[in-house]
Amino acid sequence: MTEPDKAFSVFIVIGEESGDQLGAGLVQALRERHGANVSFLGTAGSRMEAAGLTSLFPLEDVAVMGMTAVLGQLPTIVRRVYQTVDAVVNADPDVLVIIDSPDFTHSVAKRVRKRAPHIPIVDYVSPSVWAWRPGRARKMARYIDHLLAILPFEPGVHETLGGPPCSYVGHPLIERLAELRPAPGERTADAPSLLVLPGSRSSEVSRLLEPFGETVARVAAVHPGLEVMIPCVPHLAERIRAQTATWAVRPRIVLGEADKFAAFRKARAALAASGTVTLELAISGVPMAVAYKLDWFYRRVKDLHRFIPIASVTSMVLPNIILEDNVVPEFLDADVNADVLAPVVLDLLDGSEARARQLAAFSTLEARMLLDGGEKPRARAARIVSEVAGR
Known part of the structure; x- marks a missing residue:
C-alpha cells in the first residue's frame, strides 16, 4: 500500500x-x-x-x-x-x-x-x-x-x-432526484408543455430537428396553447434557434442545467432523441416518445443485417432496459416522421392509458437504481x- x-x-x-x-x-x-x-x-x-x-x-x-x-x-x-x-x-x-x-x-x-x-x-x-x-x-x-x-x-x-x-x-442522476422531481404546481394538465430534445451532437440535431418540427406543428394544431421547450448545449443554441424560428410554435431555447431541470419539472410530455436524456425524463416523471435516425453508414450496416443486438435486449431506450419493459415507445429511421410521432405525443399530453402506463413504470425506477x-x-x-x- x-x-x-x-x-x-x-x-x-x-x-x-x-x-x-x-x-x-x-x-x-x-x-x-x-x-x-x-x-x-x-x-x-x-x-x-x-x-x-x-x-x-x-x-x-x-x-x-x-x-x-x-x-x-x-x-x-x-x-x-x-x-x-x-x-x-x-x-x-x-x-x-x-x-x-x-x-x-x-x-x-x-x-x-x-x-x-x-x-x-x-x-x-x-x-x-x-x-x-x-x-x-x-x-x-x-x-x-x-x-x-x-x-x-x-x-x-x-x-x-x-x-x-x-x-x-x-447513475449520477440518482444524486439529483430533488432537482428533477416537480414540486406541487410546477406541472399542470391545463397548460400543455412539451419538451423537444433533438440531441446534444450536431449530427443528431441535423437528422431529427426537421421531423420534430413537423410533429410540433401537428400537435399545436390540436393544442393551440402548446408551450415548446428545447434544452440544448451552448454550442448548438444559435443553430437550433435559427432553424426553429419558423416552427408553428416558436420554442423556448433553454440553456444551463438549472433551467433545463426546471423545464423537466414543468413539462407534461417529451419528444426525445435516444440517449441518457431518456433516463432524466423517466426520473422526472415525463412520459416520452423516443426517436433515432442512424447516419448513412450505420443504416447501410443495419440494412445488411450486420447490426446484431444481443437477443435479450429489445430496446434502445435506457428506462425500458432497466425496467425490463418496453413501456416507452421508440421509433427508428423511416418511422421518425410526423405521421407516426404526432399521435403518440398527443396521447402522452392527454390523460391516456399510454401516459398512465409510463408514469406507473417510472415510479419503480428509483428502487432499481439506488x-x-x-x-x-x-x-x-x-x-x-x-x-x-x-x-
Whole structure:
C-alpha cells in the first residue's frame, strides 16, 4: 500500500459532454477522499475545467458522433489519440480513468496498456455491449482493470460475456432526484408543455430537428396553447434557434442545467432523441416518445443485417432496459416522421392509458437504481478508482 501522504496522480480522459459531467463529479469525490494530496491531468470540458483540470486540447476536436462526422474529423481525432497517449505515458500517473466515448477513450487505453502496462486503467461507463458488438466485452478485459457501470444490469452482462471486473457504482442522476422531481404546481394538465430534445451532437440535431418540427406543428394544431421547450448545449443554441424560428410554435431555447431541470419539472410530455436524456425524463416523471435516425453508414450496416443486438435486449431506450419493459415507445429511421410521432405525443399530453402506463413504470425506477448503504455514485466511483490505484 502506498504511503498515505504521497501525492496521488490521476489522469482522466474524456471525449464528450457526458464524460465531462461524470469526470467533474469524480474529481470532486476524489478531492473529498484525498484532499490536497490528489492531482489531475487529462482532457476536459467546461465542468472539469471549472473543477481545476486543464484540458490537453479543446473537447470539440473529438466530440463527434456518426461515421459521416467521424470521417470528416478523422485526422484530428487520430492526432489527439496519440497526443493523449504520449501525455499519459510521460505523466506516469497512479491510475488512468477513461470515461465514456469508447471510440476515442478506448483507443487511448489500448495504446497506453501496450506502452506502459504498469499503469492501472479504470473505465467509467461501459460501452453498450448489451446492445451490439458483444465481443467487445472480452476484448476489453485485456486492457481494462476495472469497469465502473452506471446501469444496474451491466455487471451481470460483463460476467456473462467475459468482460473485465465490473462494479455498479450508480447513475449520477440518482444524486439529483430533488432537482428533477416537480414540486406541487410546477406541472399542470391545463397548460400543455412539451419538451423537444433533438440531441446534444450536431449530427443528431441535423437528422431529427426537421421531423420534430413537423410533429410540433401537428400537435399545436390540436393544442393551440402548446408551450415548446428545447434544452440544448451552448454550442448548438444559435443553430437550433435559427432553424426553429419558423416552427408553428416558436420554442423556448433553454440553456444551463438549472433551467433545463426546471423545464423537466414543468413539462407534461417529451419528444426525445435516444440517449441518457431518456433516463432524466423517466426520473422526472415525463412520459416520452423516443426517436433515432442512424447516419448513412450505420443504416447501410443495419440494412445488411450486420447490426446484431444481443437477443435479450429489445430496446434502445435506457428506462425500458432497466425496467425490463418496453413501456416507452421508440421509433427508428423511416418511422421518425410526423405521421407516426404526432399521435403518440398527443396521447402522452392527454390523460391516456399510454401516459398512465409510463408514469406507473417510472415510479419503480428509483428502487432499481439506488445503491446499497446510501453511498453516492461519485463516492463509490472514487473509492473503487482509489482501490485499483492502491490508494
